[in-house]
Amino acid sequence: MTALAPPSAVSVLVAHGAMMRGAADGSVGRADAPAQGTEGLYVADTRLLSRWILEINDSTFWDVGNVREPGRRTTALSPAARRNQTHDLFVFRTQELDAAGLRETLRIRNLGREPITARLVLRAGTDFADQFTVRTDGRTFDLSGAASSLTVVDGGALTFDYTHTFRGRTFTAGVELTASIAPAVRREPVDGRFVGVVLSWDLALAAGQTQALVISAASTGGQTDPAAPAAVVRSTEGLTALARQSLKDLDSLLMPCPVKPELTIPAAGLPWFLTLFGRDSLLTSMLTRAESPQLLGEVLRALAATQGTVDDPARVEQPGKMVHEVRVSELAQLGAVPYGRYYGTVDSTPLFLMALGHVDDDALIRELEQPARAAVEWILGDGGLKDTGFVRYTPDPNGLLHQGWKDSFDAVAGADGSEPTGAIALAEVQGYTWRGLRECARLAAEYWGDQAWAETLNGLADGLKARFRKAFWMDSQNFPALAVDGEGHHVDALASNAGHLLWSGMLDAEDARAVTSRLLQPDFFTGWGIRTLAEGQHYYHPMSYHNGSVWPHDTMLAAEGMAAYGFLDDARTVATGIREAAGHFGNSLPELFGGFSRTDFPVPVKYHHAGSPQAWAAAAGLAAVRLTAGPLTAVPLTDDGGTRVPDLASAGHKGQ
DSSP states (O other): OOOOOOOOOOEEEEETTEEEEEOTTSOBSOTTSSOOTTOEEEETTEEEESEEEEEETTBOEEEEEEEEETTEEEEEEEEOOOTTOOOSEEEEEEEEEETTEEEEEEEEEEOSSSOEEEEEEEEEEEOOOBHHHHSSSOOOOOOTTEEEEEEEOGGGOEEEEEEEEETTEEEEEEEEEEESSOOEEEEOOOBTTBEEEEEEEEEEEOTTOEEEEEEEEEEOSSOSOOOOOOOOOOOOTTOOHHHHHHHHHHHHTEEEOSSOTTSEEEOOBTTTBOSOBHHHHHHHHHHTTTTOTHHHHHHHHHHHHTOOOSOBTTTTBOTTOOOSEEOOSHHHHTTSSSOSEEOOOSSHHHHHHHHHTTOOOHHHHHHTHHHHHHHHHHHHTTTSHHHHSSOOBOOOTTSOSOOSSOOSTTSSOOTTOOOOOSSBEEHHHHHHHHHHHHHHHHHHHHTSOOHHHHHHHHHHHHHHHHHHHHHHEETTTTEEOSEEOTTSOEEOOOBTHHHHHHHHTOSOHHHHHHHHHHHTSTTTBOSSSBBSBOTTSTTOOTTSSSSSOBOHHHHHHHHHHHHHTTOHHHHHHHHHHHHHHHHTTTTOOOSOBOOOOTTTOSSOOBOTTOOSSBHHHHHHHHHHHHHHSSOBOOOOEEOTTOOEEOOTTOTTBOOO
């Protein structure tokens, strides 16, 4: 068995849905290899560059200074030299990303007293790899029908092109390289999918002179709209370090929606989720309503545009169902993976209704009435509420076995490791559904002029709440089951999903107090955050993906719910843990980290493959600041039955 090497340090630049992974000096790949691991310039999940190496006078560069901004990096580069050796050439390199790709500006300076000629060389190449082929998840794909080529046109511009025909479908992609000064061009031998080229310039520089060279690498595939999302203008005065960095992380993930480029949505996160995800985008936009109010409407419109319309088992699509993810890359378009538009999620649809209830735009609320009605019909029909009493999913063997936010293959199991059978009803999904029905009922009465439907929806919510308490509550634990399977049996693992019930507001006050107290016990709460699975459960492992690790967004949804129920000290304790953990990650919270307690190890333990930045992790950082930066007061809403309902991103969370 081949051992996996530990991940090497990779510098990542991201903006507008484009991502560049490579060295801190801006280089990508190696001169002696067609492609190097996961490094590259990616647009629309396609690696447009897998080699991008700058040399000057036959020497590589040393990075001697670096300034980073969202989507932009400026690096001071000095040719490699011995201790007592001085080079007269110096380069300032600025790399900027947009929705089409990379724009690089080189300012080459002669520091000496004599004129010189600088020979600048750029080794560029691409393999057009789909991101699914470079991720370390063991998948392999038939690429025998793929071919790459290189075309050089007058003026030194050149184009790499790629075509792949598979099962009667054809995918094409391309990247055009242009330079403000025409280079000399030398082709390199084609190596499988990889096509390479060496570009060179001889630049005459007088003493003290600086000459600029601009090089662009832009997608020609027509899969992205080059229009960048509008810049977010914010005042950062008075913000904490965590709030500033969380906003910076969130803004770096803003991108044109893959199917409606006029909409700006938060991509789920780096490195492999730079696209629209229903659940992630909804949770992010709800948690950041106070800081980024424009996102909620954009996300809702994007999901309405991709709402299911037909029955397609291959994509788990059903009429009215909200999408899980949207991909426009090679393998998705060719049908080699089902994720072009994949609907294997049970929670995006009720979350859509929850989110719609927090829109302040009357016109948007009226615009989305029909998508909301279709979503409710899915919940009642294919979602299972009418026939089974709960919203359920059936595992998809060709996609995602589990279709809640914990979608690992082993994420839904009993305390003893027993596997559920049949269709699965997750606890938190019932909470989302209850809240979504409540919100939709209010909108039906106040905006859509349908009081009868409002009363029907409230009745459905009341029934769901009563059934949930009876079917899910484990009296022996005084805690809800993770799920109920198709035979009505508890999936009795003690899991953090219960914290989402606090966030939805579905629990009565006594049950909310029990869940809050239990989540703060040492087998759940590490001091940094709430474990996804409590110690002592069969599948518990502090370095697993979903079975004992800490996910900041998961923890902060629970904390927001605690605060809204009035358990302010508990909410602050949990939020303080996340805020202090963030300090050990440079205030850029990762997707997840290890589930070790503070007594196990004095700092949070990294999970090597955690994405960062991650949209809902950045949102969790903002939530942690809101809950700890000032005096807290509970500002609950109240439903018709007198149950406390949390106001998400509550105005009662004072301070920034």
